[in-house]
Amino acid sequence: MRILLVEDDEMIGNGLSRALRGAAFAVDWAKDGVAGDAALAAGGYVAVLLDLGLPRRAGLEVLAGARARGDRTPILILTARDAITDRVEGLDLGADDYIVKPFELTELLARLRAAIRRGDGQAQSIIGTEELQVDLRTREIVYHDIRGTLSAREFALLYALLERPGAILSRQQLEERIYGWEDTVASNAVEVIIHGLRRRLGADVIRNVRGLGWKVSKGGS
Secondary structure, three states: OEEEEEOOOHHHHHHHHHHHHHOOOEEEEEOOHHHHHHHHHHOOOOEEEEOOOOOOOOHHHHHHHHHHOOOOOOEEEEEOOOOHHHHHHHHHOOOOEEEEOOOOHHHHHHHHHHHHHHHOOOOOOEEEOOOEEEEOOOOEEEEOOEEEEOOHHHHHHHHHHHOOOOOOEOHHHHHHHHOOOOOOOOOOHHHHHHHHHHHHHOOOOOEEEOOOEEEOOOOOO
16 A cells, blocks of 8 residues: 655654555655645555645645645644644644654554545455455455465555455556555566465455456455
């Protein structure tokens, strides 16, 4: 799953990027408001972590612009501004959460997962079908009577397919959900991930639709 981080502080940006990748997210890091707005407009993110005091364009302007064009991507504000008026303004402009620096990483990740769930219309961390479920918090999978923990790439690919069971996603669409800007993507990367999942869980867990892409059946089988 791809996260957009919009943060101009090098130390915070580096630390958050490492932490998010360690939590199975692909991270694109924009270091000013103009770059962040352009990345957000291009789409493909499950959530955005947005600083307010950005060069070139303020974070609140980025937030307001996204909501004005109908972008419903979950946006979490990360800022040192702790005044009630700032919180109210950010939330009223459409932020999904407002987190004051410094913060605990575990709480940030929990709030991020909650925002992603709300964006998907999920009340809990488990998504899937009757026969195939994935836990957003632990990256655990249950498929029929098989249980296990997914790698970051496996998790991101299955999550993308399970957001809309039965929908077909192309190689490019899956790559956009799995990899960040700085990742090197081999031409057969998606096929390798799918092959690994099928080897562990069975050939029917992900179906290929010739010439179009892959899908998870609505019934999970």
